[in-house]
Amino acid sequence: MDILVEQERVRRYFVRQRQNIIVYLAALYDEGQFSGGRRRRSIWVKPWLQRRVFYGQYDTLMMELMRESRGDFKTYLRMEPEMFREILTRVAPRITKNKQRRPPLEAGLKVAITMRFLATGNSYHSLAFDFRVAHNTISLFVPEVCEAIVAEFKDEVICTPSTPDEWIEVANKFRRRWDFHHTCGALDGKHIAIKKPKQSGSQFYNYKGFFSIVLLGLVDADYKFLWANIGANGSSSDCGVFNRSSLEPALREGTLGLPPPEPLPFDDRNTPYFLVGDDAFPLRSYLIKPFPHRFLDHDERIFNYRCSRARRVVENAFGILAARFRCLLTTMQTTPRNAKRITKACLILHNLMRDRYPSLQNEDLDHDDGQGDVVPGAWRNVGVLDDVNDVARGPRGTREGKQLRVYLKHYYCSDVGRVPWQEAAINMPLR
Incomplete structure (x- = not known):
């Protein structure tokens, strides 16, 4: 008891x-003292953040540069003041929040911070001190603004040709500017560095030793992107991304709208239209790449030189893209999904700049000196995106692709297809 x-x-x-x-x-x-298991905030907004109108760069430095120094404004945001106003006007309705308990951030401030991030790649914490906006708030609206830019401008500035007449216009530009006929675009892939995603293992780990997503782009003769595939994991190769994309089956099945085969200038044999790429891609009748770089004979070196003149366009396009938007040269501290959004916005803005100001960055590009000698552009001194190479053996070239490459080799070494400087170009010493 x-x-x-x-x-x-x-x-x-x-x-x-x-x-x-x-x-x-x-x-x-x-x-x-606490709410919901967490200590209740002593203040809702830190006092120094509330003084952004008086000391933040958007309301002070940016407005001064817009009024007094267009050149410095262009250096600050990598775009003209008129371009910034156009983007703000068109994107503002998509990113403006309804007023709730507190006044929301104005659309101009969000766009300015996003443009500054794209132009510099500065961390969100650094931008927080510059613009006096909390870093966690910046991390939320930067991807949203990028998504709004893509939604607003995508159909206007990135339009993959779908008819033979549109592809012929692309091919004519390659013929006029780069002396390579029947070329409907240059294809290549680049790595965009990101931080390691949680619980991803080695999925995004590439052979260069960092985590990344892959940007695969098709570029026309004016350095504009006609098509892009963004977001493949970094462990993939160029060929792997290409084979899993929507472009490969469209080319293979003939649904992309390429023109029917036609004779080359001053020739009588029908030759198909094609894309050009590097060694990482498979050799097909619709995708031409140079001969392997060992034991080349004279005609093969001539063909490689002529093919590389057209293929170099995509390298330059990636170069001016990264030179303008240097966030692509940093390791993005975001998820793969947000990194994909940011990269898409950079491509959209790149094409928009090429439309509005086609000669703005031409001094940064590789160019010929008139004698076939390639003068490296300034973009090579800024920093470049890493290539996506195939470390394993790629698929074998098809018989049709090999036959087409041999035929083009003979054509460009004949009297009707040659250019005056090609002999000197293959014999000049390496730099």
Whole structure:
């Protein structure tokens, strides 16, 4: 009996203690000490953030540059003031929030911070001190602004040709500017560095030793992107991304709208239209690449030189893209999904710049000196995106692709297809 009494006494003791704890916690909650298991904020917005109108760069430095120094504004955001105003006007309705308890951030501030991030690749913490906006808030709206830019401008500035007439226009530009006929675009892939995604293992780990997503782009003769595939994991190769993309089956099945085969200038044999790429891609009748770089004879070196003149366009396009938007040269501290959004916005803005200001970055490009000598552009001194190479053996070239490459080799070494400087170009010393 004594044991039962003692157990009942202990039980009542713990019941009273539990009731006291509940009363104590309820009192703390009423006093505002914590809410929902977390300590309630002592202040909602830090005082120094509330003074952004007086000291933040958007309302002070940016407005001064816009009024007094267009050149410095262009250096600050990598775009003209008129371009910034156009983007703001068109994107503002998509990113403006309804007023709730507190006034929302204005659309101009969001666009300015996003453009500054794209132009510099600065961390969100650094931008927070520059613009006096909390870094966690910046991390939320930068991907949203990028997504709004893509939604607003995508159909206008990135339009993959779908008819033979549109592809012929692309091919004519390659013929006029780069002396390579029937070329409907240059194809290549690049790595965009990101931080390691959680629980991803080696999925995004590439052979160069960092984590990345892959940007595969098709570029026309004016350095504009006609098509892009963004977001493949970094462990993939150029060929692997290409084979899993929508472009490869469209080319293979003939649904992309390429023109029917036609004779080359001053020739009588029908030759198909094609894309040009590097060694990482498979050799097909619709995708031509140079001969392997060992044991080349004279005609093969001539063909490689002529083919590389057209293929170099995509290298330059990636170069001016990264020179303008240097966030692509940093390791993005975002998820792969947000990195994909940011990269898409960079491509959209790149094409928009090429439309509005086609000669703005031409001094950064590789160019010929008139004698076939390639003068490296300034973009090579800024930093380049890493190539996506295939470390394993790629698929074998088809018989049709090999036959087409041999035929083009003979054509460009004949009297009707040669250019005056090609002999000197293959014999000049390496730099």
